Amino acid sequence: xxxxxxxxxxxxxxxxxxxxxxxxxxxxxxxxxxxxxxxxxxxxxxxxxxxxxxxxxxxxxxxxxxxxxxxxxxxxxxxxxxxxxxxxxxxxxxxxxxxxxxxxxxxxxxxxxxxxxxxxxxxxxxxxxxxxxxxxxxxxxxxxxxxxxxxxxxxxxxxxxxxxxxxxxxxxxxxxxxxxxxxxxxxxxxxxxxxxxxxxxxxxxxxxxxxxxxxxxxxxxxxxxxxxxxxxxxxxxxxxxxxxxxxxxxxxxxxxxxxxxxxxxxxxxxxxxxxxxxxxx
Amino acid sequence: xxxxxxxxxxxxxxxxxxxxxxxxxxxxxxxxxxxxxxxxxxxxxxxxxxxxxxxxxxxxxxxxxxxxxxxxxxxxxxxxxxxxxxxxxxxxxxxxxxxxxxxxxxxxxxxxxxxxxxxxxxxxxxxxxxxxxxxxxxxxxxxxxxxxxxxxxxxxxxxxxxxxxxxxxxxxxxxxxxxxxxxxxxxxxxxxxxxxxxxxxxxxxxxxxxxxxxxxxxxxxxxxxxxxxxxxxxxxxxxxxxxxxxxxxxxxxxxxxxxxxxxxxxxxxxxxxxxxxxxxxxxxxxxxxxxxxxxxxxxxxxxxxxxxxxxxxxxxxxxxxxxx
Numbered sequence: 034x035x036x037x038x039x040x041x042x043x044x045x046x047x048x049x050x051x052x053x054x055x056x057x058x059x060x061x062x063x064x065x066x067x068x069x070x071x072x073x074x075x076x077x078x079x080x081x082x083x084x085x086x087x088x089x090x091x092x093x094x095x096x097x098x099x100x101x102x103x104x105x106x107x108x109x110x111x112x113x114x115x116x117x118x119x120x121x122x123x124x125x126x127x128x129x130x131x132x133x134x135x136x137x138x139x140x141x142x143x144x145x146x147x148x149x150x151x152x153x154x155x156x157x158x159x160x161x162x163x164x165x166x167x168x169x170x171x172x173x174x175x176x177x178x179x180x181x182x183x184x185x186x187x188x189x190x191x192x193x194x195x196x197x198x199x200x201x202x203x204x205x206x207x208x209x210x211x212x213x214x215x216x217x218x219x220x221x222x223x224x225x226x227x228x229x230x231x232x233x234x235x236x237x238x239x240x241x242x243x244x245x246x247x248x249x250x251x252x253x254x255x256x257x258x259x260x261x262x263x264x265x266x267x268x269x270x271x272x273x274x275x276x277x278x279x280x281x282x283x284x285x286x287x288x289x290x291x292x293x294x295x296x297x298x299x300x301x302x303x304x305x306x307x308x309x310x311x312x313x314x
Numbered sequence: 315x316x317x318x319x320x321x322x323x324x325x326x327x328x329x330x331x332x333x334x335x336x337x338x339x340x341x342x343x344x345x346x347x348x349x350x351x352x353x354x355x356x357x358x359x360x361x362x363x364x365x366x367x368x369x370x371x372x373x374x375x376x377x378x379x380x381x382x383x384x385x386x387x388x389x390x391x392x393x394x395x396x397x398x399x400x401x402x403x404x405x406x407x408x409x410x411x412x413x414x415x416x417x418x419x420x421x422x423x424x425x426x427x428x429x430x431x432x433x434x435x436x437x438x439x440x441x442x443x444x445x446x447x448x449x450x451x452x453x454x455x456x457x458x459x460x461x462x463x464x465x466x467x468x469x470x471x472x473x474x475x476x477x478x479x480x481x482x483x484x485x486x487x488x489x490x491x492x493x494x495x496x497x498x499x500x501x502x503x504x505x506x507x508x509x510x511x512x513x514x515x516x517x518x519x520x521x522x523x524x525x526x527x528x529x530x531x532x533x534x535x536x537x538x539x540x541x542x543x544x545x546x547x548x549x550x551x552x553x554x555x556x557x558x559x560x561x562x563x564x565x566x567x568x569x570x571x572x573x574x575x576x577x578x579x580x581x582x583x584x585x586x587x588x589x590x591x592x593x594x595x596x597x598x599x600x601x602x603x604x605x606x607x608x609x610x611x612x613x614x615x616x617x618x619x620x621x622x623x624x625x626x627x628x629x630x631x632x633x634x635x636x637x638x
Contacts, residue, residue, distance in 0.1 A: 091389050099384075140416050148387050150416045153407050159377045160412055163384020163392075166369065170345070171388050190408070193374035197381070200372075 035078050037250055042310040043074050043115060044249065048280045049313060050111035050124060052303040055294040058128040061136070064290035065182065066108035068213050068275035071249045073108050076178060077116040080256040085117035088145035096175045097164055099149060101157020102182035102211065103137040104292065109147075110134050114314070118146035121314040155188025157181060158208060162198050165206045176263055177206045184216030187225050192237070198268040199238025207259045207269045211246065213277040215288035230272055239270040246273035247280075281306055315531045316506045318524050320490040324461035326482035326518075327425040331356025332461075333468025334393060338364045341472055347382055347394045349375045354484075355395040355425050375400045379408040379420070386418040391472055394420065398427035398481055399440035402447060413477050414450040421471050422447075423480045427457075428568035429596070429613055430485045430518060430606035439601040445573020447479040448546045454478040454499060455546040457567075457575075459520035461489040463543060466497035474499055481517065483568075485606045488521045502549035504556075508538035511624050512556040512563045516542045516575045519566035519594065519615065526620035537624065548578050554587055562631040563591040564623045568615055571595040590630040592623035 035043075047070050055061035077083070081096040089095075100109050107127065114121050119133075126132035133142040137152030149160050161179035168175060185191065198206060210230065218224050227233075234241045240262050244255035255271060262269045277291070278284030281303040284295075295303055337344045338360045345367045346360050352370070361368040371378040375396055382392035394401065401424035402409070413420045424443060431439045448455045456471070456478065458464040464482045471478045505520070506527055515523035520541045527537045538556050542549065557563050563583065565576035576593035583589045596613050610616050 090387060092387065093389070097387070149383060149418075150411050153411045156376075156380050156408055156412050159380020159408075160384040160387075162377075163381035164387045165384070166381065167385045167388020167390050170367070170390065173388070190374075190376040190380065193372075193377035194380065197371060197374065197377055201369075 037253070040074055040078055040249055040253070043078055044070050045307045046309065046311040047074060047108060047111045047115065048307045049304055049309060051107040052281065052295055052300055053313065054107045054111070054124055054127040056300045057125070059294045060128055061107055061294060062104040062292045063107065063294065064215070064277040064284060064288070065102065065105040065211060065213065067281060067284060068277045068279045069105055069108055069180065069211050069246065070280065071252045072180065072209060072246050072273060073112040075249065075252045075256055077112045079253055081178065082175060085146070088118060090148060092148065093171060093173055094175060097148065097177050099157045099161040099164065099177070099179040100138060100151055101179055102154065102185050103151030106134070106136065106138050109138060113146035115311070119144065124314040154182070154185040155190040158191055158194035161206055161208065162194055162203050165203050168205055176260060179206065179208045181208065181210050182216070183210055183212045183214065183221055183227060184224065186210065186227055186230070195234065195237040195239065202266045203268050204264055204266050207263065207271065209271040209273050211275055212272050213275045215277045215291065217288065217291050219288055234270045238267060240265070240267040241270045241272060243272040243274065246275035315528065318490045318505070320488040322489055323486035324489045325484060325486050326458060326461055326464040327354070327484060328356050329461035329464030330423060330425065330468050330480070330482055331359055333465040335359040335363060337469055337472050338367070341391065343389060343391045344472055345369065345385055345390045345392050347371055347378050347392055349373055349378050349396040349400065351396050354397070355423070357395050375405045376408045379405045380412050382420045383412040383416060383418045386420060392420050393423050395423045395425070397438060398424035398443045399438055402443040403440060406446060410450060414453050417452060418477060419475050421478045421480060423468070425482055426484045427481045428483060428518070429601045429609040429615065430483050430568065432484065432606045432609065433603050435603040436600040441570045441596050441601065442573060443481060444545055444569050444575065445577070448573070448578065452476060453546065454544070456499065456544050457481045457517040458543045459517055459541055460487055460491050462491045462493050462495060463497065466495050467543065470497035470499060483518060487518055490521065500544045500547045500549055502552035503541040503543065504538065504552070505541055506537065506539040508536040508560065510536045510560060511628060512538045512540065512560045513566065513620065513624065514540050514542050514553065514563065514575065514579055515566040516545060518568050522617045523566050523620055525617040526624065529617070529621055530624060535624065535628070542575055545575050545578060548582060550582055553579055553582060557583055557587055557589045561589060562627040563589050564594065564620060564627055565591065566594040566620050569595055571597055590627050590634060592627040594619050594623050
């Protein structure tokens with residue numbers, strides 16, 4: 034059990050990793066990564082039962098996580114590395130030639146901690162459901178977690194999967210939607226309004242919880258509660274309100290930082306706002 | 315000339331269903347997914363015998379491909395089943411990212427491929443699936459020729475680790491291969507040794523190639539007939555050896571010329587052993603409604619078309635020899 038203070042330190046360090054990684058190659062997606070930092074830190078350092086030092090693709094007897102919105106790979110790689118899946122040093126290779134840390138996560142180069150390629154949106158919920166079905170066949174009581182962007186919900190496959198999971202009572206899955214209201218071309222309201230997401234997921238038959246994804250204590254507690262909602266005949270969805278770019282003031286709340294890197298001055302500013310806690314990679 | 319006979323005509327999809335039933339009994343990791351076409355794909359046997367390992371997904375093929383990819387992560391060997399059109403073009407990106415690029419052990423099993431789907435028409439008659447699938451790095455692509463071979467292929471692909479596309483069809487066709495055959499992925503099968511021309515055929519066209527060979531024999535043309543059940547990986551050595559011997563090639567398939575078996579063989583031969591080649595395939599066209607027999611005639615995929623292609627390629631070979 035990590036204390037909230039310890040988890041907060043990890044979050045700050047992960048935020049430094051994110052902006053440094055993206056800055057180093059002048060590409061990548063800092064906005065969504067910063068917004069989902071508390072969620073991924075809570076999941077990997079507190080919630081999930083997993084085995085970072087001995088990664089096995091099958092993940093038997095472990096909780097598994099699937100990142101469907103693969104573009105937030107910076108936060109995923111930082112959290113995977115800092116929880117022990119691979120050497121911190123490897124974060125230097127992000128998006129570079131011959132790296133295991135591809136622009137979007139992939140199993141192709143054998144990076145420990147990644148179980149499916151993602152990036153082309155809308156596919157991760159189906160994959161997570163498949164993994165959840167395999168857990169049931171294997172009499173494995175561990176939980177499947179997945180994360181999705183809110184813009185990603187515009188993909189039809191998400192709703193095929195949503196219908197299936199509820200219809201077939203896939204109740205060993207906790208999916209989270211990063212509800213930051215932003216996507217590449219603007220706010221979700223401008224690009225394509227998502228409507229009442231809580232009502233939509235409930236109408237599909239999911240057990241819907243909500244949380245403030247940038248309040249670490251709330252994230253830890255909601256994930257704990259969500260687990261008690263599993264095994265009751267319904268898949269569980271957490272609508273996670275976040276701010277895109279959270280933790281770096283000039284990146285906060287704007288779609289503009291979805292997919293661009295900070296320049297040197299902006300990097301310095303971002304790092305000043307997130308003082309080194311556990312050592313930079 | 316080897317004589318091929320058959321006792322009955324059977325559909326290749328039933329060979330798939332029989333293979334699945336056998337797999338269900340011997341391999342507990344085999345799971346089956348279907349998108350509302352259980353009966354058409356002959357998956358009912360497996361579904362009845364192993365309800366806990368059968369997943370009816372509904373009409374949601376994209377979701378089916380993703381769920382299949384996820385099931386492999388728990389060590390399962392998923393076989394997905396729907397029509398070839400919905401198994402490939404409809405879900406290309408799902409296969410590309412979640413299965414091929416992620417190297418997941420999913421067996422994509424596709425029925426009602428090609429024109430012989432018949433009366434439903436061009437919306438369902440995919441003639442591009444082999445091309446779509448063979449372009450994906452790491453994807454194995456198999457198109458067996460009859461019931462027995464489809465059954466053997468179904469059983470064989472469960473043993474192979476990695477993504478596979480298995481294509482078969484709707485109509486009954488002569489079931490002439492041995493019931494006890496062992497299916498070797500990537501191994502071309504010489505059905506008839508000959509010296510005058512190499513006929514490389516796949517799927518339903520294999521029997522038509524045999525028929526063409528019998529007629530050609532009566533005209534003094536000794537055709538070598540080879541069943542290319544695996545489009546990828548292609549049996550390069552067998553193809554080159556035969557082309558070297560005969561010096562001219564005909565390919566035959568129920569598929570577009572662009573992207574099909576002929577295209578793979580032409581690519582190989584143009585690199586390794588430039589050889590005159592004629593292709594029996596659909597020439598940049600959609601199909602239409604009709605009986606399978608009518609359609610195979612109208613679109614030039616019949617025995618007579620193979621014979622005509624042989625005559626043409628023999629002529630080209632002799633004129634190129636004269637030029638030399």
